[in-house]
Structures are given as C-alpha cells and as structure tokens.
Amino acid sequence: MKLTIKLISMDPFQPAGFDANGVGSLVLPDGADLEQAVTALKLPDDVGEAYMTLLNESPVPIADRAGKRLEDGDEITVFPAIKGG
Amino acid sequence: MAWHGKLLRVNLTEGTCAAEALNEEWVADYLGQRGLGSKYLSEEVDPKTDPLGPGNKLIFVTGPLTGTCASTGGRYSVITKGPLTGTIACSNSGGQWGGEFKLAGWDMLILEGRAAKPVYLMIADDRTELLDAEGFIWGESVWDTEYAIKARHQDPLIRVAAIGVAGETLARFACIMNDRDRAAGRSGVGAVMGSKNLKAVAVRGTRGVKVDDPKRFLDVTRQKREILDPSPARARYTGLGTMAMMDVTQAHGSLPTLNCREVQFDGVAEVNVRKQHTPRKSDGQAPYQGAKACFACSIGCGRMAKIDPDHFSIKGKPQHQGVTGGLEYESAYAVGPMCGVTDVEAATYASAVCNEQGMDPISFGATVAAAMELFEAGAVTTAETEGRDFSFGNAEALVWAAEVTGTAQGFGKELGQGAKRLCDKYGRPEFAMVVKGQEFPGYDPRAMQGMALGYATSNRGACHLKASPFQDDFQRVTPDGKAKIVKDSQDYVAAVDSSGPCTFTKAVWQIADYADQIDAACAGDWTVERLLEVGERVFNLERLFNNGAGFTAADDTLPKRVLTEPAKGGAGKGRVAELDKMLPEYYDLRGWTPDGEPTTQTLQRLGLA
Secondary structure, three states, rough: OOOEEEOOOOOOOOOOOOOOOEEEEEEOOOOOOOHHHHHOOOOOOOOOOOEEEEEEOOEEOOHHHOOOEOOOOOEEEEHHHHHHH | OOOOEEEEEEEOOOOOOEEEEEEHHHHHOOOHHHHHHHHHHHHHHOOOOOOOOOEEEEEEEEEEOOOOOOOOOEEEEEEEEEEOOOEEEEEEEEHHHHHHHOOOOEEEEEEEOOOOOOOOEEEEOOOEEEEEEOOOOOOOOOHHHHHHEEEEEEOOOEEEEEHHHHHHOOOOOOOEEEEOOOOOOOOHHHHHHHHHOOOEEEOOOOOOOOOOHHHHHHHHHHHHHHOOOOHHHHHHHHHHHHHHHHHHHHHOOOOOOOOOOOOOOOHHOOHHHOOOOOOOOOOOOOOEEEEEEOOOOOOOEEEEEEEEOOHHHOOOOOOHHHEEOOOHHHHHHOHHHOOOOOOOHHHHHHHHHHHHHHEEEHHHHHHHHHHHHHHHHEEEOOOOOOOOOOOOOOOOHHHHHHHHHOOOOOHHHOOOOOOHHHHHHOOOOOOOOEEOOEOOOOOOOOOOOOHHHHHHHHHOOOOOOOOHHHHHHOOOOOOOOHHHHHHHHHHHHHHHOOOOOOOOHHHHHHHHHHHHHHHHHHHOOOHHHHHHHHHHHHHHHHHHHHHHHHOOOHHOOOOHHHHOOEOOOOOOOOOOHHHHHHHHHHHHHHEOOOOOOOOHHHHHOOOOO
C-alpha cells in the first residue's frame, strides 16, 4: 500500500524522494501498522524527545501505534514533540 | 555557595541603595529566581496593593546557576504584582543581563517606592547609584537607552535592562527589555517599573560566581552539555528556532487564528519558518539573518532578521533597516495568524516595535486581534482607528497599532490596556481571549486539553510556560489524565524557573539533570525529590498570594468562546475545552478545596502554614 507522509518541522531531515515541504510517500506491505511506518522513515535519533503522529489528521498516541492498521491512501503526519515556543 | 549571600535594596522614594544579607532559610526552601522572588514579594507586599502604586515592589532575582558555565545559565526573573492581571507576576528573561548582575556580586535586587523624578540605577560591582534619567534617556526607546548608557559610562560591556516608552506610559503589557531584544516579557512588569519612575538598571560585573565544588561542577556541567548539545531538539532550536512550532500547531489544529475563531490559518505559508528562510525578490535576502545565543547558552534559538528595505513599514526609519530581533513563535503567532496577517515583513516590524518600545508581543498581538474583531462587529469604528480599516488581515492596521500603542496615542492608549479592558470598554467582553486578564499564547486549548487546564490555573494568567503538557496534548485530545500531567509539570517548571537555566533545556534534560548541577553548585543536598518539593511549594505560595488578592476558583476559567464553540478543524475538530472535567481532579491532586484554596494540611506539608 502507498501512504502519504508529511514531515513537519523536521528540517534538515529529508528522506530521499520527499519534497522541500517534507511531503513524500512510503510504500509498505498490506497489513502494516503505524509503528512500522514510523520505523521505516528512519527518523533522526530521538534523544530526549519523541515524534508525534497524526493519522488522517487524528492524533495517535505513541503507545497505540503498534497495531494501528493502515489502509492504502492513508496520510500520516509526523512532527517532533517540541515543548514550547 | 553559588550565592553571594547579598541583595541590593533600592528605595526609590528615599533615593537610597543598601546591601542586605540574603535570607538563607528562604534560599533553602525556595531556591532562587521565581521561588525566592515570590517568597520575598509575599512577605513584603500586601496582595491587595495597587500594582502601579508605590506600595508594590519590583524584584529582579537570579538563580543558583545564573552566572555560571551551566549551559543557558544566564536567566533572571522579575517578580511583582502584575498590572495586567492583579495576580503575582513572574517574568523570566535571558540575554546577558542576568549573568552580568550575578557577576557583579549580587543575587537579587528589590526596588521599592517611587522616585520623585525619572532615574536609572547604575551598578558596577559594589558601587550603586541612582542617576537622573530626565533629559537623558526618559522618553527614549529601549535601543537608544541602552546605547546612551553605554556611551555615557564609556563601557560597551555594560548590560542594560530598561523599559521603553510603553513602560513609561504604563501600558499594562509593557516589558522590561535587556540586550536590545530579550525580554522579561509577560504580565506588564515594565509598567510597574515605569510607575516607579525607573527607566533602566545598568550593570557591570567583574566579581565572578563561586560554586561549592568547582571540579565537580565543571565535570557535571560538561556532562550535561554532552547530553544537550548533540540532541535533535537542540539542533532544531538552533536551526529553526521556536518558529518550528508554527507548522506543528497548524498541522495539529491548535494554532490560534483570527482571535480564536479558527484553529488553523490558511495563510500560514506566508509567515512560517520556511517563509522566513526564503530569499525575497527585492533584495535577494531572507528575513532570517542568523541565530543569537544568550549568556552561557549552547542552544542559540534567538532569531535575527532584516526587514525588506522596500517595505512600507520601515520607510524613513533607519533604526529598523538593519538586522534586528526577529520573529519567535509566540510573537509570530500573535501578530500573524491571530490577526490574520500574512505580510511577514509587517509582522516582523510589529514585533521589532514591541522590542523597541518595550511591549509583550503576545499580549499586543492578541489585543490587536480582539480590536479587529471589535471593528468587524462594529463596536470599534473608524473614529477610533483614525479612518483606518481595522479588519482582520490588514497589515497596515497592525503596523499603525504597533506604533501608537507604546506611545499611548489615541486608540493606542486603549490597546495598551490589554484585550480584557479593551473588550469590556466596548461592550464585548467575550472577544477577549484571556485568562485572569492575560492574553493567550500560541496554543488553542480546544485541541490541547492539558494546555486548557494549564492556562486556567496558571498563577500569572494565560501562559504556555508554567505547565508542560505538550507531549501528551499532541498525542491525546481527551481530557482524561490531564490533571495530573498539568499539576506535576507545573511543579517541575516552577523548580526549573527557580534554578537559572532556560526553560528550553527541558526539551532534553530531565529533572535529575538540573538537580545534579544545582547540587554541585550549592552547599546542601539537592535531590530530585527536594527540587520537586520546592516547585510545589512555590506554586502554592503564588496561589496563596493570588487568593489573598481576591482570586478564587471562579477565576480558573477560560473565555466563553473556547468553552462553547467547537474547533472547526484539526485534531480537536468538534471539541471545546473541557475544563469542568479536569478542574475537580486537579484541585484534589493539588490538595486544594473545591473553592481552589490550599487546605491546611497541604500548607503544613509544604511548610507554608
């Protein structure tokens, strides 16, 4: 299945094939879950922070990613847990 | 150790400066900065005093790590009774001033009374004197004040904390600025300084700071930097600054937009971090010009910017044509999406005017947004705006508002009273996005239930820095479990705010990292448990001050809009802020009565009885 990925505020991290706005796609086997998608992105080492995820604009807690089955065409938004601004 | 054991008390009415021993018992129980300053204020100021009267006091206070080599250890706090809210006010600043003050041999400065005529305070190690400001720097901008003091005293290394014109005119969200563009920004501490006829506190320090165990302290602070410096969070603050947050809140649906009518901004691409890093056509330069770090900081999140030389806002204004302090997330949200403005140059200019005149850009922007809604509702008309269209999105209106607010010209005087007083005056109090009179920061509470509770219970009014529910809020939009997260993080933040480092280190360091450094710097057994107990004690002490000022559980609330009008999009779509589901549990966890007052048992447990 093909997923749309939006990486928010992750500069300068930019996986191959992603555009300058952090938008790209990811192909995973049918039946994959959200945890597998996040792992496949090979995000920078998360020292002291975690990555947040929205699945089709709804937040998914980190603890619930494993087992959160994905469907072809799903949109996953990933951003760091910035603590304040 | 890490303390000089000395404070400077300045009586502006009498014109006296006197050294005084620091109360070591209070240091042991309240640490420094926010905690120690709040203790002194609580002991010396009647909570019911007029914030802008001579009975109020203004306290500048450092932490145990301020002035040391601990990364970001240059912070100071300003504690007073705030004129925007009537609550205790605690405002925290970086830059170089805090470190310099500590290096001059002082831990704290207490300003009391009111000078008969405008003065400034000059501190050079032990030498302290009040000097005339009238005919010299009174009436001048923050930037010109700093320059003039350095020139008069022939020392470019003097550090200056000053009010701008906004503080002189008693704008209720006036800041105390230092090092041009760093600010003790929130709650109107600059208006208190202005009410005392005090223009600036200039300091030059050469004494240094002694720590309890120098070798251990160097080892520990080095270890903590080895954790902080390579982290992605540190790299993000350096590379993107706090502006990285705007795309996050936009994606999440928690970006306050059009005075909180919306939670996402259609024009976000015109003001976000990418826009600020993109070269413009006129001069080939990006607004963003580089990063700036504060005292001992190994992060360097501060943004420096240059406004388009062709932009209408800076024509004939040479002081705005060079590199200046740029948009940070909070200022950008307030003068951008909150006002519906998509002109990044106008937004940068408005923020720069806030620096120049000494105004909190959060409160300024949110107040302008309220005024724009009043205008669209017909409550404010072109009679007030001198013929201008004051609708949402009007960049020229924003620029005009920035120029007249600090100087209190015409409608600017009304804007300088803040959103609550403005909306009350024009008969639409529901347009004020405030808690206890202080304007919202850049997080809509409908998609962030923890932030909703944090805003409602913050001791200085709506604030994003007095609790830290971000990580959980970005994962869960339901209110369950938020009470404990907010309560625990409020205590944690109060401890860090009393220590000396920057709050942004919390993105990487854990509470033990602060305890280790404080323990190496100070005599005494500073454990995680003790530090968190100090935080809880400080939070309750502030609450007691506010209760004494007349605040009750009824004030722990949010604007009707976010309680009743569901979010239109994003993660919180269809939701309102569900305070009623969180507050009872929060009070219970705090050991407070249902009326929001600490119980006798709680006060005894914390040594506050």
